[in-house]
C-alpha cells in the first residue's frame with residue numbers, strides 16, 4: 001500500500017471522492033510553490049501532484065504553460081520537484097510527481113525511482129509515457145514499490161484500457177476531454193462515459209478524472225461518478241493572478257471549496 | 266538488425282524512435298499506421314500518388330552535373346539531385362502529397378502542419394488547396410519574420426497561418442502548438458508532419474514517401490556514370506531529405522552517407538543546431554533520438570541561419586544510422602554554408618536554399634579530401650527564392 005492507495009481507500013471509506021491537486025514546483029518561486037502545496041494540504045487535498053516544469057509541455061494549455069515557462073527559465077527541474085515531494089509528504093498528504101518523460105530519462109530512471117521513494121513520494125504520473133514504452137520505469141517502480149499512474153482518454157479502445165489498467169498501480173488517470181489542460185465551464189459527458197467503460201473493463205482499479213474542473217460545484221459533479229477529482233489549471237490560476245502570499249491564500253480557499261465539493265456527491 | 270529492416274513493428278530503430286505521446290493520440294496514430302500500410306500495398310493509391318508526383322510535382326527530378334562548382338571541391342564530380350525544381354520549390358512536396366492523399370483515405374477534412382522555413386507549410390497548403398482540405402499551419406513567430414514570403418504564399422493558397430509565440434518561437438514550438446491542436450481536434454484533423462521525426466509512424470512514413478529521391482538518383486547516377494557514387498550527402502534538419510536520398514543506398518556498403526547538420530556559429534560556441542554532433546539521446550516530440558538538452562533534460566534552443574535546420578532534435582533513424590556507423594554526421598557553420606550558397610549561385614547559376622547550402626559546403630570539404638576521381642551526389646533539397654532577403658542582408662547587397 002502506498003500513501004496514494006491509502007488516501008483513496010480512506011476517501012472511499014468516508015463515502016466520498018478523493019481530491020487531487022496539481023501545482024508545478026517553481027512558480028512563482030520554489031519556496032512559494034512549496035508553500036502553496038502545503039496550503040493545498042491544509043485546504044483538504046488528499047494527494048498533491050507535484051508538476052515538474054518542462055521546456056516543451058505539449059499537453060498543457062496556456063495557464064500551466066505560463067507558470068512552467070517561468071520556472072524553466074529560472075532553472076527549476078526534477079531536483080526541486082523531489083524537494084517539494086518531501087515537503088508535501090511531511091505535511092501529511094500523498095505526493096506524486098507529474099512530468100514529461102525526458103526529464104526522468106535524463107535524471108536516470110532507476111535513480112529517479114530511488115530518490116523519489118527516499119523523498120517520501122508515492123509514485124509518478126507520466127502523461128507522455130504509454131505502457132509500451134515504459135519497460136524500464138515498470139521495473140524501477142516495482143523495485144522501489146512506487147505507484148505508476150498511466151492515462152486513458154475518451155479515444156482509448158477497450159483493448160488499450162485493459163492493457164493500460166494492467167500496467168497501472170495507484171489509480172488510473174482518466175482525461176475527461178480530448179485536449180490540453182485548462183479550466184472549462186462545463187464538465188462534459190465524455191468523462192462519465194469513460195469512467196463507466198473503465199469500471200467495466202478494470203473493476204478493481206480506482207479511476208480519477210482530470211482536465212477542466214475548476215470549482216466545488218464541478219468537483220461535486222465529478223465526485224458523483226469517479227473515485228477522485230483532479231484539479232490543476234484553476235489552482236495555478238490563483239498563483240498567476242497573485243504570485244505571492246495572497247495567491248497562496250487563494251489556493252488554500254479554492255482547495256477548501258473543492259474539498260467540500262468532493263464530500264457533497 | 267540490418268539497417269534496411271528498421272523500424273520494428275512498434276516503430277523502433279534500435280533504441281530510438283517509438284511513441285512518447287499522450288494516450289489521447291494513440292488511437293489516431295494507430296489508425297494512421299494501419300492506413301499507411303494498407304495504402305502502400307494498394308495499387309490504386311500508389312498510382313494516384315505516382316500520377317501527382319509526375320504531373321503535378323514534375324518528377325522525376327533531374328540530375329545535374331556541376332563541374333564548375335566541382336572545381337572548388339578538389340575537382341570531384343559533383344552531381345546535384347534537383348529537388349529544388351519540384352513544384353513549391355523543395356523536397357517537402359513528395360511527403361505532403363502522400364500524407365494528404367492518406368488524409369482523404371481516412372476521411373478527415375482538416376490538416377494541420379508545423380513549419381520552420383515555410384517550405385513544408387507551403388507544400389501542405391498547396392496539397393490542401395489541390396485536394397480541398399482545410400489547412401492550418403503553425404509557424405514560430407521568429408520564423409514568420411525570417412520567411413515572410415512563405416507566410417504570404419501559404420495565405421495565398423488559402424491556408425491559415427498561426428504565429429506561435431511560446432518558447433523560442435521557432436520550429437520546435439510550432440510542433441508543440443500543432444500537437445496541442447491535434448490532441449484537441451483529432452477526430453476531424455490529421456497532422457501532416459514535415460520530417461522524419463515525431464512518434465511512430467511518422468519517421469517511417471515520411472521516409473517511405475521521400476525515398477523516391479534516392480531511388481531515382483541511384484538509377485540516374487548508374488546510368489550517367491556507370492557506377493555508384495562514392496559519397497551521398499544531404500543537409501539534416503529533422504532529416505527527411507537526407508533519409509530520402511540515403512535510403513536507396515543503405516544496402517550499398519561501399520557508398521558513404523554523410524549528413525551535414527547546422528553548426529550555426531560553431532558547435533563549440535553552443536549556438537548551433539547540430540543534434541547528433543553536439544547533443545545526447547533523449548525524448549522530444551514523441552520519439553527517442555539525439556537532441557540538444559541541458560542537464561535537467563530541458564530542450565536547449567537551437568541556432569542556425571537556416572530556419573529549416575533550426576531544430577534541436579533529429580529523426581530517430583539518423584541516430585540509429587550514426588550509432589551503427591552506417592552514416593556520418595558533421596556540422597557546417599553559417600559562414601561555410603553561406604560561402605557555398607554564393608559559390609553555387611555564381612558557378613552554376615543555381616541559387617540553393619540555405620538549408621541545401623549546408624550539403625553543398627559538405628561536398629566542398631569531402632571533394633577536397635577525396636580528389637578528382639570521386640563522385641559526390643548532393644541532395645539539392647530546395648531553391649533559394651525564399652532566402653533572397655536573408656542572403657542580401659548577409660552579403661550586404663541592398
Ligand SMILES: Cc1ncc(COP(=O)(O)O)c(C=O)c1O
Pocket residue numbers: 355356381382383384385459460461500501502503504505506507572573574618620621646647648
Ligand atoms: C529546402 C529544405 N531543405 C531541408 C530542410 C530540412 O528538413 P529535413 O531535414 O527534414 O529535410 C528544409 C526544411 O524546411 C528545407 O526547406
